[in-house]
Amino acid sequence: MRALVLVMSLACVIHPREAASQSLTAEAAVTGGYSTDDLAAVAAQLRAFGETKGAWRFFGELSWAGRSRDDVESDAFGAAYPYGKRLDVIEAYGERLLRPGGAIVDVRGGRFRPPFGISSGSDHAYWGFLRPPAIRYAEFLVVSNTFLEHGVSVLAGVPKLTVEAAVGAPADVGDHGRRGGADALVRVQGYAGRFIAGISYMRTSPIETAAIAPGRATFTGIDARWMSGGVQLRGEWVDGQPFDGATSTGWYADVIVHRTHMGPVTAIARFERLDREGLNEAAGEYLSRETLGARVRVSEGLSLTVNVLHQSGDPRYRPNALDVAVTWSVRSR
Amino acid sequence: MKANAPLIGALILAVSSAMQCIAAPARAALRARVQQQSEADLHGTARVRDRAVPDAVVWLDAPNAPAARAGGPRAVLDQRNLAFVPHVVIVRVGSTVDFPNNDRVFHNVFSYRDGKRFDLGTYPVGTERQVVFDQPGLSRIFCNIHPGMAAYVMTVDTPYFAHADENGAFTIREAPGGSYTYHAWRPGAAELSGTWASDWGPLSLVWK
Numbered sequence: 298m299r300a301l302v303l304v305m306s307l308a309c310v311i312h313p314r315e316a317a318s319q320s321l322t323a324e325a326a327v328t329g330g331y332s333t334d335d336l337a338a339v340a341a342q343l344r345a346f347g348e349t350k351g352a353w354r355f356f357g358e359l360s361w362a363g364r365s366r367d368d369v370e371s372d373a374f375g376a377a378y379p380y381g382k383r384l385d386v387i388e389a390y391g392e393r394l395l396r397p398g399g400a401i402v403d404v405r406g407g408r409f410r411p412p413f414g415i416s417s418g419s420d421h422a423y424w425g426f427l428r429p430p431a432i433r434y435a436e437f438l439v440v441s442n443t444f445l446e447h448g449v450s451v452l453a454g455v456p457k458l459t460v461e462a463a464v465g466a467p468a469d470v471g472d473h474g475r476r477g478g479a480d481a482l483v484r485v486q487g488y489a490g491r492f493i494a495g496i497s498y499m500r501t502s503p504i505e506t507a508a509i510a511p512g513r514a515t516f517t518g519i520d521a522r523w524m525s526g527g528v529q530l531r532g533e534w535v536d537g538q539p540f541d542g543a544t545s546t547g548w549y550a551d552v553i554v555h556r557t558h559m560g561p562v563t564a565i566a567r568f569e570r571l572d573r574e575g576l577n578e579a580a581g582e583y584l585s586r587e588t589l590g591a592r593v594r595v596s597e598g599l600s601l602t603v604n605v606l607h608q609s610g611d612p613r614y615r616p617n618a619l620d621v622a623v624t625w626s627v628r629s630r
Numbered sequence: 631m632k633a634n635a636p637l638i639g640a641l642i643l644a645v646s647s648a649m650q651c652i653a654a655p656a657r658a659a660l661r662a663r664v665q666q667q668s669e670a671d672l673h674g675t676a677r678v679r680d681r682a683v684p685d686a687v688v689w690l691d692a693p694n695a696p697a698a699r700a701g702g703p704r705a706v707l708d709q710r711n712l713a714f715v716p717h718v719v720i721v722r723v724g725s726t727v728d729f730p731n732n733d734r735v736f737h738n739v740f741s742y743r744d745g746k747r748f749d750l751g752t753y754p755v756g757t758e759r760q761v762v763f764d765q766p767g768l769s770r771i772f773c774n775i776h777p778g779m780a781a782y783v784m785t786v787d788t789p790y791f792a793h794a795d796e797n798g799a800f801t802i803r804e805a806p807g808g809s810y811t812y813h814a815w816r817p818g819a820a821e822l823s824g825t826w827a828s829d830w831g832p833l834s835l836v837w838k
Contacts (some may be wrong), residue, residue, distance in 0.1 A: 401756045597780060
């Protein structure tokens with residue numbers, strides 16, 4: 298079914314006259330990792346993207362990932378992809394970007410990550426963090442990195458200020474997907490100098506069944522980035538209800554240091570907290586975590602990532618962990 | 631006879647002026663012909679064995695070439711469809727390269743190895759950053775978020791350079807006639823160099 302969605306999405310945007318692609322890039326990334334949470338993991342992503350002669354852009358991504366154990370409570374290696382030992386279509390969309398008079402108009406249709414906050418898979422998978430922020434992990438019933446939409450999104454504005462609206466239906470991957478129904482999202486993003494900020498609002502179906510999670514899920518988020526001299530500060534704050542009668546509020550702040558004299562090394566740190574009310578008591582009422590790490594670009598296609606972290610609040614999680622991963626990526630044009 | 635002297639003088643002057651008027655276009659045409667011979671477009675092809683190389687760059691050493699004009703032509707290294715376009719750029723020392731982001735996702739352009747070192751930070755769709763490449767050499771350009779994105783900026787200290795097209799053909803514009811040391815480079819291969827005289831015909835570059 299998901300493969301069918303991929304094919305249909307691409308077929309929708311590639312008109313027969315334009316079937317001859319102006320550009321096509323194929324990319325593969327393979328990751329192997331180990332965590333002191335007693336987990337090993339392996340993952341592979343395949344991507345194809347490019348642009349037709351009619352200036353339609355297309356993007357498709359397949360992912361397979363598995364972990365050595367399913368009986369361990371850990372979000373290691375779940376930064377952007379599910380580890381369900383299944384082949385999943387992650388994104389599959391067509392897109393048209395127009396620049397009338399310097400303005401931006403972009404229409405996207407198909408299957409895509411909901412544009413809530415810092416939402417790009419690359420933003421979470423390749424900066425050097427091996428775990429998702431707690432406010433981005435589906436098991437915590439927040440706005441997960443494994444949420445996907447079947448729908449349409451429209452972005453309009455000027456580079457300094459854009460508004461994006463998306464409507465669709467949940468089509469998540471992983472073990473904690475939202476139930477069906479229509480949902481909607483709006484996001485406003487602006488920048489001034491080196492400071493970029495956005496506000497997002499999402500109304501969607503809850504994760505879990507209606508018997509467990511009645512009503513609707515609504516989330517509001519604020520995200521910001523600032524960067525200068527190779528030092529980036531970024532973060533998100535999210536507040537909302539995962540279903541009627543429950544609340545989730547959390548934030549994370551990342552420091553990413555990649556000064557030119559550091560060569561291939563990117564140093565990272567993350568501070569985060571998630572507070573929950575009205576949810577599963579076994580998970581505790583909060584999770585607090587600090588992560589330090591680095592990503593080293595060993596060669597053009599090979600990178601090594603190391604994270605050490607300390608966490609508290611959720612009794613199911615070990616207080617300390619070390620995660621190591623190697624990613625190899627290759628691209629053909 | 632004395633009475634006719636001014637008339638004769640005026641006649642000589644008129645004939646002289648007429649001859650100058652006739653001779654001026656002829657001299658200009660001759661100068662243009664000389665210029666055409668001394669500043670010609672130099673052609674060539676780049677191949678790996680029998681296969682054309684579209685991303686090869688070639689340049690000629692020219693230590694006595696005129697200095698670059700301030701605010702000269704700018705090059706563009708676009709970020710589009712999760713790729714840098716074009717894959718290889720060649721510019722003269724002192725040139726500015728624009729790095730626009732034409733993707734909806736953020737990019738973080740940086741160079742840390744050889745050549746110009748910089749980190750432009752993350753910036754959104756519709757915005758761009760600039761870098762002045764002020765030293766000769768090869769700069770390897772990456773995106774810190776998208777590991778597959780890579781491009782090259784070759785900065786050369788000469789106005790006589792070219793980038794091969796999709797058929798491997800290149801043209802170095804308006805190079806004075808003479809003998810040169812040429813250099814050629816393409817991604818993943820060693821630099822070629824040798825001697826080439828403009829009257830030897832097209833330059834054929836072949837990587838084994």
